[in-house]
């Protein structure tokens with residue numbers, strides 16, 4: 110008589126960079142498991158392509174339907190994660206408003222980050238951010254209304270209306286400021302507006318752009334962004350935002366658009382999981398195997414996990430691959446190896462056909478890194494949908 114092998118139940122919460130990597134790795138190992146993905150969206154957001162949605166890219170470049178990523182054997186449950194019941198070993202999710210209990214042998218929580226406005230008065234209500242396809246499309250629509258209205262204004266008012274403030278001098282702030290400068294100048298000409306009225310300021314609270322990278326990289330990035338006509342202000346922290354005026358620590362600025370790239374924090378839903386403690390950098394403390402210290406069947410992946418270099422897509426993918434392999438080894442009763450971080454490579458586009466490449470002590474900038482960046486984006490998109 111054949112003995113029936115039990116099939117492990119694996120629940121992956123979140124279908125972003127980490128969640129997708131977990132599932133893809135599990136599928137590659139051919140592990141005998143039932144895989145369920147719990148996700149609040151039926152697509153995966155490719156965040157690095159969101160800036161392109163404001164300028165010319167098509168929505169399909171930043172959002173990939175999950176049915177094109179996962180084969181049919183992966184069950185996709187469109188639901189909102191609620192909590193984990195460790196004792197009963199169930200994940201609780203809200204599906205069409207109804208609590209659904211999902212029994213698990215292993216669960217991976219990969220809920221990503223959210224925008225953090227640090228309680229700065231007016232900021233959440235008045236600024237734009239890049240956290241979703243909808244937010245990128247809202248900014249695109251806003252710019253069209255700014256350009257349409259600027260045509261009808263007196264010069265001084267038009268200058269204020271066409272003034273954009275990008276807050277945050279990290280990789281996102283640099284990329285978005287450079288992209289928008291080119292785009293808005295082009296759109297102003299099409300609208301019959303003097304393009305010299307378009308101004309973009311990049312504001313950074315610390316003393317230099319890319320403050321987490323070397324001083325040499327900061328100098329190169331600042332020189333590059335200035336040649337594109339973007340004004341750079343360092344040592345300026347945003348304090349509050351009104352409808353068309355923002356207050357920095359020592360000046361008031363009239364502006365038509367504020368874009369906030371200066372703060373993210375891990376998804377608030379992590380706080381609902383019992384056993385979660387946060388590190389100094391406010392990420393979930395995990396063991397050497399990326400599990401919760403209180404439950405070795407609950408893994409945390411991506412931006413939420415307090416691993417070295419978290420907060421990057423490449424780290425989220427690396428976490429996800431490790432967890433996929435580790436769960437397979439657990440199911441097969443094999444020895445486990447601890448997680449090893451992967452030193453990230455930065456390729457930061459700053460304007461058309463120019464990017465800054467940095468890996469450990471290697472530094473390279475110009476056209477070739479920008480081609481490399483396009484190849485990396487293309488390779489990732491191809492790898493998940495092939």
Ligand SMILES: Cc1cc2nc3c(=O)[nH]c(=O)nc-3n(C[C@H](O)[C@H](O)[C@H](O)COP(=O)(O)OP(=O)(O)OC[C@H]3O[C@@H](n4cnc5c(N)ncnc54)[C@H](O)[C@@H]3O)c2cc1C
Nearest residue numbers: 123124125126127149156190220221411412420421422425
């Ligand atoms: C504009 C922008 C550009 C970026 N560019 C780069 C870059 O060039 N290089 C780089 O390395 N990193 C980049 N990053 C960072 C990178 O995108 C993140 O580090 C990465 O997305 C983290 O992966 P994750 O799987 O943890 O989270 P995510 O990819 O955000 O996935 C989280 C998933 O959880 C789902 N979810 C959230 N809440 C719930 C809930 N309650 N219930 C169910 N599902 C839920 C979401 O829908 C999503 O599918 C960028 C980020 C942004 C915002």
